[in-house]
Structures are given as structure tokens and as C-alpha cells.
Amino acid sequence: MGNHLSAAAVAAYRRDGYVHPLPCLTTAEAKRYRDGLEAWERESGEQATLIIRNKGHLKLRMLYDLVHDPRILDAIESVIGPDILCWSSSLFVKEPHDPAFVAWHQDSYYWGLEPDDVVSAWVAFAPSTLANGAMQVIPGSHTAPQFPHRKSAEGSGNMLFTHEEIAVDVDEGQGVSLLLGEGEMSLHHVKIVHGSPPNRSDARRYGYAIRYVAPHVRQRGDMPYATLVRGRDDHGFFKRDPVPTRDFDPAVLALFPNRKPVQHQRPAG
Ligand SMILES: O=C(O)CCC(=O)C(=O)O
Numbered sequence: 322m323g324n325h326l327s328a329a330a331v332a333a334y335r336r337d338g339y340v341h342p343l344p345c346l347t348t349a350e351a352k353r354y355r356d357g358l359e360a361w362e363r364e365s366g367e368q369a370t371l372i373i374r375n376k377g378h379l380k381l382r383m384l385y386d387l388v389h390d391p392r393i394l395d396a397i398e399s400v401i402g403p404d405i406l407c408w409s410s411s412l413f414v415k416e417p418h419d420p421a422f423v424a425w426h427q428d429s430y431y432w433g434l435e436p437d438d439v440v441s442a443w444v445a446f447a448p449s450t451l452a453n454g455a456m457q458v459i460p461g462s463h464t465a466p467q468f469p470h471r472k473s474a475e476g477s478g479n480m481l482f483t484h485e486e487i488a489v490d491v492d493e494g495q496g497v498s499l500l501l502g503e504g505e506m507s508l509h510h511v512k513i514v515h516g517s518p519p520n521r522s523d524a525r526r527y528g529y530a531i532r533y534v535a536p537h538v539r540q541r542g543d544m545p546y547a548t549l550v551r552g553r554d555d556h557g558f559f560k561r562d563p564v565p566t567r568d569f570d571p572a573v574l575a576l577f578p579n580r581k582p583v584q585h586q587r588p589a590g
Contacts, residue, residue: 324392326399334400334508338463339515341499341507345392345444351504354446355527357383358412361568370414372579374482377410378531378548379565379573384410388531393442394551396508401438401535404552406559408434408545409532413480415454415520422454424479424486425516427462430470431485432511432532433541437463439511439534445501446527453526454518456507457496462514478519482580487514534559546576 324344326334334340346354358369361381365372378384387393388407397405415421429437449455473479473486491514499507509515520526534547536554547559563572569579 324395326396331399334510337458337460338510338513339458339460339497339499339507342501342505343396343507344504345390345442345506346446346504348503351446354383354387354529355525357381358414358446358527368414370412370480373412375409375411375580376562376573376577377412377529378407379562379570379577380579381568382565384529385565387444387529388548389550393444393506393531396506397440397442397533398551400440400508401533402552404536404554405550406534406536406538406547406554407531407550408439408534408540408547408559411530411532413517413526413528413530415480415517415526417453417520417523417525420478420519421480422478422519423456423481423515423517424473424477424484425459425491425514426470426481426485426487427468427512427514428532429467429512430487431483434511434534434538435541436538437511438538439532441509441511442506442531442533443499443501443509444506444529444531445503446529447525448503449499449501449526449528450522451498451500452520453522453524454520455498455500455526456509456515456517456528457493457498458509459491459495459514460497463510463512465512465514467512468514491516
């Protein structure tokens with residue numbers, strides 16, 4: 322059975338748009354990922370959360386191995402089937418006592434992927450708690466229509482790259498915090514309304530969000546790239562990502578440069 326979800330967990334995912342907590346890494350493995358990221362930050366002088374946002378698994382080899390981890394893929398297979406592409410991944414690190422937060426949003430608003438057989442595995446390299454700003458979701462919101470979004474106010478601290486936030490009132494009282502132990506993961510649907518408050522604790526909060534799609538999913542606009550991580554792709558809607566031969570492989574960076582969050586601008590008017 323591996324790490325496949327039970328029938329009850331799949332039903333909960335379909336009803337609520339998320340499922341947690343799920344087993345994934347051992348605590349020793351989670352620590353190895355934290356240590357690896359911190360070592361890279363010391364050597365490079367960069368902040369991992371700013372750099373490892375755009376296809377992080379192609380930038381650091383250890384993350385490339387992680388997106389292929391059968392413990393994650395078994396759970397993903399339970400919700401989108403046996404043929405799985407890894408489309409993207411983003412590292413969200415929240416510094417202790419930093420006011421940065423993730424505004425309420427739906428990933429479907431800006432990813433342009435259809436149909437919505439798209440699921441994120443959010444892997445906790447450190448415990449994710451109420452104090453350190455665990456991700457929150459609005460149960461069942463993935464079944465609502467797509468909501469409008471807008472740019473959040475300048476200097477608001479919204480960690481999203483393009484500073485999007487949902488443009489309708491969110492009943493925060495309905496929010497469920499996805500508390501996770503070190504090495505556990507949650508799954509969330511591409512349309513679920515989610516966000517997360519600041520980290521008010523003394524330690525970093527680490528979440529690595531891996532975006533998986535079924536091969537029949539298409540992206541609006543340019544033909545995107547993805548990595549086939551399980552099964553087969555009989556559709557050909559995605560070009561193949563390069564296989565990284567080392568960390569920050571120049572062949573990868575030529576296609577997917579490191580991006581930093583866009584300059585904050587409010588639309589005129
Ligand atoms: O890490 C967080 O708090 C938010 C992550 C997120 O927005 C996502 O994975 O889609």
C-alpha cells in the first residue's frame with residue numbers, strides 16, 4: 322500500500338480540498354533538508370526563500386530527489402492518478418518574528434492550468450504550528466467559482482511573488498490551520514482559498530510546496546515544461562524539464578533563471 326491515501330482520506334480531499342497531516346519524511350531527513358538549505362545560504366549569501374521559488378527542484382539536486390520520493394508520489398497518485406508530472410515547486414521560509422505573510426489566494430488564479438487535476442504537496446522541513454504561521458485553508462472553497470484577485474497594498478508583506486490577494490471577503494473564522502509535525506506533509510487543491518499569517522515564533526518555518534499535475538492538464542499561453550515523475554505522459558502538453566546534473570546547473574538556469582519577487586506596484590487608478 323506504500324503511502325497511498327485511504328478511501329476516507331481521498332473522499333475528504335475531494336470534499337474539503339485538502340488533507341493533512343500525512344507521513345512523508347523522517348525527522349532526520351527533514352533536518353537534512355534544513356541543514357542543506359542553510360549550508361547553501363551560508364555559501365551563497367542568498368536567502369533560499371527568495372531564490373528557490375521557481376522550480377526549486379531543478380535548482381538543488383536534493384530537491385530533485387525529493388519531488389521523486391515515492392512517499393509523496395503515492396499520496397499524489399491517490400488524488401490525480403498514476404501518471405504524474407511535477408510542474409513546479411516553491412520554498413516558503415518564514416523568518417522568526419518577520420511580519421511577512423501569505424495573503425489569501427487561489428493558485429488557480431495565476432497558474433492558468435486546466436482542468437484542475439493539480440495538487441500541491443506542502444512538505445514541512447520543520448514543524449508548522451499556530452505560532453510560526455502554519456498555512457490556513459478554507460474548507461470546500463475549491464468547489465466555488467474562481468474568485469477575482471488584486472495586488473495587495475504596497476509594503477503589506479505579502480510573500481507571494483506577484484503580491485496577489487483575493488478580492489472578496491474571506492471568512493477567516495472558517496480557516497483551518499494545517500498543523501504539521503517535522504517531516505509531515507499536507508495536500509491542497511489548486512483552487513482552494515489559502516494563505517498564512519506571520520511567524521511569531523523564535524524559529525524558522527519551512528514549507529516546500531511541490532506542484533503536481535496529471536498529463537491531461539494544459540496550461541494557457543506558452544507550452545510549459547514539467548518533469549515526468551511517475552507513469553507515462555500520452556498527451557505531450559508539457560515539454561520536458563532538463564535533468565539537473567548539479568546544484569544551479571547552468572543549463573537549468575538558462576531556461577529558468579532565479580527570480581526574485583517582482584517590484585511592488587499597484588495598478589494605476
Ligand atoms: O507556505 C505558505 O504559507 C503558503 C504556501 C502557498 O501559498 C502554496 O503552497 O500555494
